[in-house]
Amino acid sequence: MNxxxxxxxxxxxWYRVQKPIFxxxxxxxxxxxxxxxxxxxxxxxxxxxxxxxxxxxLTSEAAYTSLTTTLREPFWVTINVIAxxxxxxHTFTWFNLAPRAIVMRLxxxxxxxxxxxxxxxxxxxxxxxxxxxxxxSG
Amino acid sequence: xxxxITIEVSRYRPEEESEPVFQSYEVxxxxxxxxxxxxNYIKNELxxxxxxxxxxxxxxxxxxxxxxxxxxxxxxxxxxxSYAPGPIRIEPLQHFPVVRDLVTDMEDFxxxxxxxxxxxxxxxxxxxxxGEYKQTPEQLADFKRYSMCINCMLCYSAxxxxxxxPEFTGPAAIALAQRYNLDSRDExxxxxxxxxxxxxxxxxCTLVGECSEVCPKDVDPAGAIQRYKLAGATSWWKSILLPxxx
Amino acid sequence: MSxxxxxxxxxxxxxxxxxxxxxxxxxxxxxxxxxATPLGWVEGPAYESVKxxxxxxxxxxxxxxxxxxxxxxxAHRFRFTLYDGLQLKHLFQLIAVICYGGALAGSIVxxxxxx
Ligand code: SF4
Ligand code: FES
Numbered sequence: 445m446n447x448x449x450x451x452x453x454x455x456x457x458w459y460r461v462q463k464p465i466f467x468x469x470x471x472x473x474x475x476x477x478x479x480x481x482x483x484x485x486x487x488x489x490x491x492x493x494x495x496x497x498x499x500x501x502l503t504s505e506a507a508y509t510s511l512t513t514t515l516r517e518p519f520w521v522t523i524n525v526i527a528x529x530x531x532x533x534h535t536f537t538w539f540n541l542a543p544r545a546i547v548m549r550l551x552x553x554x555x556x557x558x559x560x561x562x563x564x565x566x567x568x569x570x571x572x573x574x575x576x577x578x579x580x581s582g
Numbered sequence: 583x584x585x586x587i588t589i590e591v592s593r594y595r596p597e598e599e600s601e602p603v604f605q606s607y608e609v610x611x612x613x614x615x616x617x618x619x620x621x622n623y624i625k626n627e628l629x630x631x632x633x634x635x636x637x638x639x640x641x642x643x644x645x646x647x648x649x650x651x652x653x654x655x656x657x658x659x660x661x662x663x664s665y666a667p668g669p670i671r672i673e674p675l676q677h678f679p680v681v682r683d684l685v686t687d688m689e690d691f692x693x694x695x696x697x698x699x700x701x702x703x704x705x706x707x708x709x710x711x712x713g714e715y716k717q718t719p720e721q722l723a724d725f726k727r728y729s730m731c732i733n734c735m736l737c738y739s740a741x742x743x744x745x746x747x748p749e750f751t752g753p754a755a756i757a758l759a760q761r762y763n764l765d766s767r768d769e770x771x772x773x774x775x776x777x778x779x780x781x782x783x784x785x786x787c788t789l790v791g792e793c794s795e796v797c798p799k800d801v802d803p804a805g806a807i808q809r810y811k812l813a814g815a816t817s818w819w820k821s822i823l824l825p826x827x828x
Numbered sequence: 829m830s831x832x833x834x835x836x837x838x839x840x841x842x843x844x845x846x847x848x849x850x851x852x853x854x855x856x857x858x859x860x861x862x863x864a865t866p867l868g869w870v871e872g873p874a875y876e877s878v879k880x881x882x883x884x885x886x887x888x889x890x891x892x893x894x895x896x897x898x899x900x901x902x903a904h905r906f907r908f909t910l911y912d913g914l915q916l917k918h919l920f921q922l923i924a925v926i927c928y929g930g931a932l933a934g935s936i937v938x939x940x941x942x943x
Contacts (some may be wrong), residue, residue, distance in 0.1 A: 457596035458679035488902035524862030545808035572856035785836035818837030
């Protein structure tokens with residue numbers, strides 16, 4: 445309990461509180477934070493799915509077809525919808541926060557954070573568009 | 583005085599109680615009063631035994647920070663009316679040991695602050711005759727934001743990581759380290775990196791971002807720490823890939 | 829200060845790279861393969877053409893980095909989530925080994941499958 449003891453050693457009467465384990469369920473902003481951190485699981489899940497697709501692709505056409513059939517099951521669609529929601533949240537928070545770490549300059553001019561974030565979004569839309577077009581055009 | 587508002591103040595009198603208790607007071611709800619005025623009203627008119635810190639009454643000294651309805655706030659910068667109809671719950675800043683009532687102990691921060699060398703470090707001072715160290719407005723702009731800190735500790739109160747790990751150097755101290763790192767006159771970068779590139783330094787931060795939300799001076803400690811991490815990672819890779827460079 | 833030197837700069841770099849890469853690429857991939865095609869919103873390309881595109885050497889390299897870095901991204905973030913959200917800091921060595929070890933193992937398996 446008394447975890448700050450090293451700097452309040454001689455003041456046993458000072459009152460200290462230990463944070464409850466689920467400190468983050470009380471405020472919306474804290475829940476949002478934990479959710480942002482948990483998107484890590486969705487990211488990991490998504491790339492594992494990619495590897496599974498690769499494995500099926502490399503095994504045989506039958507394996508690939510059976511995988512695409514499995515992915516049509518409501519269970520997996522639901523999982524993927526949830527995962528996509530989380531990954532999108534990851535994408536948005538990532539783009540919005542990245543300018544905080546990176547200061548970019550053109551000569552003396554510091555590129556405003558909004559432009560960096562905007563650049564990220566623009567790149568994202570273009571890349572997603574390319575992937576989409578490549579996909580639908582077969 | 584037409585209307586009043588209820589203020590529930592956390593009282594902790596170590597000689598009387600082993601845990602804080604709330605005590606309610608009615609104070610006039612005047613449109614020109616901030617919460618601190620309400621507290622002073624209690625102190626002067628209702629209950630002289632209440633202890634709290636304040637000084638400037640204008641958001642400069644940084645001593646009047648408290649938890650207002652669970653959020654860290656400068657009480658001299660928050661109007662009573664914006665909390666009407668109340669009640670307003672006032673507690674000491676969280677994550678700090680409570681000395682008495684609303685008074686907390688800040689020694690932990692003071693100790694950490696000195697370890698990050700928050701002053702201009704020079705390898706060699708030039709003699710006075712050679713004149714001052716010049717700085718352009720652009721160079722000033724690089725760190726000005728981080729120099730606005732008034733050590734009010736709202737960011738420490740808002741930071742869950744500090745609440746969970748009191749060893750964490752914490753937002754304001756790192757922002758102030760960054761303030762000197764980015765100062766064109768300073769040469770203390772490596773010293774500070776040595777001190778802060780540790781698990782308890784910049785790498786404890788998980789970018790919750792709450793520190794920057796509550797900062798009354800718009801210091802953006804969260805941003806300062808992210809930039810510091812980038813610099814820390816860069817220098818780490820340099821030391822691995824180019825060990826002969828010093 | 830008695831604090832020990834940190835490995836975090838290394839893992840943080842992977843975390844950052846993986847975070848950026850996954851933010852860019854995963855939404856489109858997941859939407860197409862996991863939702864749009866299964867629900868019949870778009871018609872998935874035939875086996876042969878998927879194979880042609882995804883097995884292109886360049887695509888394999890991108891996929892490998894995407895998978896590996898994203899796993900490290902997830903491992904790093906999840907490790908701190910356990911610290912923050914469940915106060916498991918006292919188990920930090922175990923958690924670090926499991927998280928980063930998992931990401932490393934995943935990367936090796938991925939490399940094995942891809943080549
Ligand atoms: S960084 Fe802001 S919130 Fe933190 S102590 Fe300084 S002024 Fe207060
Ligand atoms: S009294 Fe000085 S900042 Fe509030």
